[in-house]
Amino acid sequence: MTDSPDASPHDDAVRAETVRRLERAMGALGTAAVAQMEQRLSWFRSMSAEDRSWVGLVAQSGVAAFVDWFKNPHRGRPAIAVEVFGTAPRELIRSVSLQQTVEMVRVVIDVVESRVSELAAPGGEQQLREAMLRYSREVAFSTARIYARAAEARGAWDARLEALIVDALLHGNREEGLQTWGASLGWSRIPVIAIAGLLGDQDAEETLEDLRSHARRAGHDVLAGVQGDRVVVVVGVNEKNASDPMGAATPLAGLFGPGPVVVGPPIYDLSAANQSARAAVDGLRAAPGWPDAPRPVAAEDLLPERALNGDPAARRTLIEEVYQPLRDAGTPLLDTLSVYLEHASSLESTARMLFVHPNTVRYRLSRVAELTGYVPTDGRGSFVLRVALTLGRLADTP
Structure with a gap:
């Protein structure tokens, strides 16, 4: 390749002349690249003026870095991350996606390629094209690495923020900041x-x-x-x-x-x-x-299990939403449920104990279900009601 250390004196002379032409055209190339972005990239046109200026600076830096690297072919791989992207603030990565960056680089390369005949010294066209191909490949690799590091850092930050929010939710502190934190994660x-x-x-x-x-x-x-x-x-x-x-x-x-x-x-x-x-x-x-x-x-x-395990919120819910509505509905309803639960959920035994007809017991039990949402004749429902009645009575005891 013409970029090898064994290049002939003629190649070096051709390169030197191409470098002089490139240096004279750097400003124009950067301006032309930004103009092409305005024309070809709708996302660029919709950006804020500040972000467009940063993108333009990146384009200018990319051209300048290429000229400097082309001028010194023995330096090895160009330091793209520092020389090109180091000019822009870290926040620009959030404004410009990886795909958009690739499009931007493509525009800059196209602008330079379209002027190879006037930028390259006579006989140096192929030399310049090969250098551009290598440089654009390095830009692509460096761009991917930069976005990968940014994504990794963002992912780590998101994970830490998630852990912080979950901890705050469980411990009940910093609730005033939860909405802001959630918004930062796109919630x-x-x-x-x-x-x-x-x-x-x-x-x-x-x-x-x-x-x-x-x-x-x-x-x-x-x-x-x-x-x-x-x-x-x-x-x-x-x-x-x-x-x-x-x-x-x-x-x-x-x-x-x-x-x-x-x-x-x-x-x-x-x-x-x-x-x-x-x-x-x-x-x-x-x-x-x-x-x-x-x-x-x-x-x-799980309200009864939670209440038995010492959860005050569950106890309060059972008392307020199960026991108190039954108590407020009158003694017959509460007494009927209590006797029914104490006598193995038997309609006949409950009716005998209360001196009422079994149909009266059925009606009252249906009212219990309407008021509480728990069916006394259901095994799980009767358990919830039994715990609620016990907690309610304890709460009513002076």
């Missing part, structure tokens, strides 16, 4: 649900990456973090599943380790998502109390 979807499960013997990073990728492919926003042996995922549910948050959580359940997977209640504001996260984690702690629970299971379906 925009509601409702928000939290999903908690165990890591098991799975690799933490692989598990988090699988959860993120599956959630994003489904169109959800997602934050994920590991807390000891526990994995917590916060999902901004897409519009398709907005009315069925559990449907959004179900496909993700299989990515957790063995054991229960608990889904917190839907919340319609990221800054209040700690309510869902706490419920999911409290439910995960209490889930062993219900071995036959579905996977995933809603945290609200």
Whole structure:
């Protein structure tokens, strides 16, 4: 090749003349490259004036770096990252994508190629074309490396920020900053649900990456973090599943380790998502109390286990939403349910104890189901009602 160290004196003379021509044309080449970008690249035209000026400076630096490298062929590989991209601020990488950078480089190369006949000394056309080919290849490699490093750094920052948000949600602090943090990660979807499960013997990073990728492919926003042996995922549910948050959580359940997977209640504001996260984690702690629970299971379906495990929020919910409506509905309803539960859920025994007809018992039990959402004749429903009645009575005791 003409760039080899064994080039003849004639080649060196031709190169020297080409360098002089290139140096005289550097300013014009940079200006022409920017003009071509304006004409050919719609994304360049839509950029801010400041970003366009930085891109123009990069183009000028690219031309100058090529001329300097062409002038000194024995230097080896050009230091593209420093000489070209080092002129622009780090933030420019966020404004210009890798594909757009490739298009920009292509325009600069096209501008120089279109003027090879006037830029190269007589007999130096092939020498200049070969040098441009090598240089453009180095620019492409360096560009890819720069964007790869930026993506790696961005990914590491996102992971740290996600972990910080998840920690804040679980511990209930810095709630005023959650909306801002979420916005920095592109968070925009509601409702928000939290999903908690165990890591098991799975690799933490692989598990988090699988959860993120599956959630994003489904169109959800997602934050994920590991807390000891526990994995917590916060999902901004897409519009398709907005009315069925559990449907959004179900496909993700299989990515957790063995054991229960608990889904917190839907919340319609990221800054209040700690309510869902706490419920999911409290439910995960209490889930062993219900071995036959579905996977995933809603945290609200674990209210009695959570209450027995010392969760004050679950106790309060059972008292306010189950016991108090029954108490306020009158003594007959509450007494009927109490006797029914104490007598092995037998309609006839309850009717005899209360001196009423079995149909009266049936009616009152149906009213209990209407008021609370729990069916006394169902095994799980009767358990929830029994715990709620016990907690309510304790709360009413002076």
